Structure formats: structure tokens, C-alpha cells
Amino acid sequence: MYEHSNTQIELSGVYTAYMGAEYPVIRDLSLEINRGDFVIVGGPNGAGKTTLLETINGMLHITHGSVKIFGMDVSTKGIEIRKKTGYVIQSFAFDPLTPFTVKNVVMIGRYGLLGCFNKPREEDYKAVEESIKMLGLEDMADKPIGTLSGGQQQKVLIAQNLAKKPDILLLDEPFSNLDLCTREFVSDVLNDISSKGCTVIMVSHAFDALPDKDLRIVVMDDGSLKLNETCHGSKVENIIRNMSAVT
Numbered sequence: 001m002y003e004h005s006n007t008q009i010e011l012s013g014v015y016t017a018y019m020g021a022e023y024p025v026i027r028d029l030s031l032e033i034n035r036g037d038f039v040i041v042g043g044p045n046g047a048g049k050t051t052l053l054e055t056i057n058g059m060l061h062i063t064h065g066s067v068k069i070f071g072m073d074v075s076t077k078g079i080e081i082r083k084k085t086g087y088v089i090q091s092f093a094f095d096p097l098t099p100f101t102v103k104n105v106v107m108i109g110r111y112g113l114l115g116c117f118n119k120p121r122e123e124d125y126k127a128v129e130e131s132i133k134m135l136g137l138e139d140m141a142d143k144p145i146g147t148l149s150g151g152q153q154q155k156v157l158i159a160q161n162l163a164k165k166p167d168i169l170l171l172d173e174p175f176s177n178l179d180l181c182t183r184e185f186v187s188d189v190l191n192d193i194s195s196k197g198c199t200v201i202m203v204s205h206a207f208d209a210l211p212d213k214d215l216r217i218v219v220m221d222d223g224s225l226k227l228n229e230t231c232h233g234s235k236v237e238n239i240i241r242n243m244s245a246v247t
């Protein structure tokens with residue numbers, strides 16, 4: 001277990017490219033993120049926000065520089081790193097006929113730790129139950145996932161990643177399908193896990209339900225880091241707006 005340093009994510013002079021692409025999307029990016037930080041990643045469409053999450057999660061080719069997570073190089077220890085990292089991808093929708101229940105889908109979050117061919121243990125069922133409860137999904141736990149609304153499915157995907165009990169949680173526009181009340185609810189859940197030491201890195205275009213505390217704000221534009229500072233959750237929207245006016 002990586003316990004010896006407060007810096008959990010270190011990117012130094014990183015360039016990352018998609019397979020077959022001529023030019024890197026992320027260019028010369030250096031960034032350090034500490035354990036338990038709550039980071040909001042903003043910036044215009046196409047700025048490289050998703051690419052940043054995929055770089056941290058070791059899913060892309062790093063052409064220059066280095067990415068270290070928990071002190072390990074993401075290029076060689078990606079599998080180990082991803083066991084401790086949750087990633088809620090952008091706008092995923094299940095087919096309406098998907099037969100798996102909410103519980104089944106949340107259990108998938110345990111399989112990285114459990115191994116694909118092993119039967120869930122008591123602790124796996126317990127983690128699933130806890131995550132379902134955290135996201136307030138108890139009433140729909142036995143329903144087929146495809147019968148849920150887009151916002152409810154989004155909450156299930158967050159629960160799936162929480163069942164992993166991650167040290168880092170990456171979220172790509174988790175608020176996109178959620179009404180204001182649900183955004184506030186999910187924001188409280190994320191704030192709670194971050195206060196307990198999980199590092200939360202969230203790409204978002206919605207800033208009206210952010211935690212009432214100091215957050216890290218990282219703004220990307222054209223594959224580069226434009227801003228990296230700490231500010232109160234209530235100030236994030238203004239900062240992003242002002243930056244958009246400048247760029």
C-alpha cells in the first residue's frame with residue numbers, strides 16, 4: 001500500500017497521444033495532486049479534459065515525460081494503479097434491454113480486486129450494499145439497469161466505482177444527466193469520500209453544486225494547463241467564465 005507520500009499523482013512534462021494520431025493531445029503538462037484533494041477540471045470542449053483523466057488512468061500512450069500515481073509509473077504499472085482508481089466515464093447509457101440488475105452492475109466494480117472467475121465474497125457483497133446505500137439506490141437495487149433513467153444510471157456507475165473503494169476517483173462530467181437536487185446529493189457523497197482521503201478529480205461544465213469548501217481548480221485549453229489553483233467551490237464558476245472570456 002502506498003502511504004509514504006502526500007503527493008499521489010505526479011505528471012511531469014507529459015505529452016500524450018491517441019493511437020494513430022499524428023500529434024499529441026496533451027502537451028507539456030506538469031501537475032501534482034495530493035491525497036484527498038478535490039479537483040475540478042474545467043475548460044472548453046476539446047480542451048483535453050477527458051484526455052487528462054485517461055492519461056492519469058494509464059489508458060493512453062505517453063510520448064514524453066512521466067506520469068506517476070502512488071509513486072508508480074503508469075506506463076508499466078497501469079493494472080496495479082487501476083485496481084485502486086475508479087473511473088466514471090462520460091455519458092454512458094445502458095441498452096434498455098440490458099438484463100443485469102443494479103446490484104449486478106455495482107458488483108462489477110469489485111471484479112478488478114476479486115478476479116473475473118471468482119465468486120464474490122462477503123466483503124464484496126458488503127461493499128456493494130454500502131455503495132448502493134451511499135447513492136440512495138436501495139429501492140432500485142434489484143431492477144434491471146436498462147429500465148432506469150439516465151440520471152439513475154449515472155448514480156449506479158458512481159456506486160460501481162465506489163464499491164471498488166478507490167484511493168482515486170476520476171469522474172467525467174458526472175453531473176451531465178442530473179437535476180440540481182441530485183447534483184447536490186452526489187456532490188455531498190464525493191465531498192464525504194474526499195474528506196476521508198479519496199482523491200476526487202472531476203471534469204465538469206456544471207459548477208452550481210460544488211462542495212462548500214476550498215477545491216483545486218485545473219483549467220485546460222488546447223491540451224495545455226491554463227490554471228492550477230485553489231479556490232472556494234462557490235468561486236469556480238466565475239473563474240471558469242472569466243477564463244473563457246479571455247481565451
Ligand SMILES: Nc1ncnc2c1ncn2[C@@H]1O[C@H](COP(=O)(O)OP(=O)(O)OP(=O)(O)O)[C@@H](O)[C@H]1O
Pocket residue numbers: 018019021025043044045046047048049050051052
Ligand atoms: N479517440 C481519440 N482519437 C483521436 N483523437 C481524440 C480521441 N478522443 C479525443 N480526441 C481529440 O483530443 C482532443 C481533446 O479531446 P477531449 O475529449 O479530451 O476533450 P474534452 O476537453 O474532454 O472535451 P469535452 O468538453 O467536449 O468533453 C480533441 O481534439 C479530440 O478530437
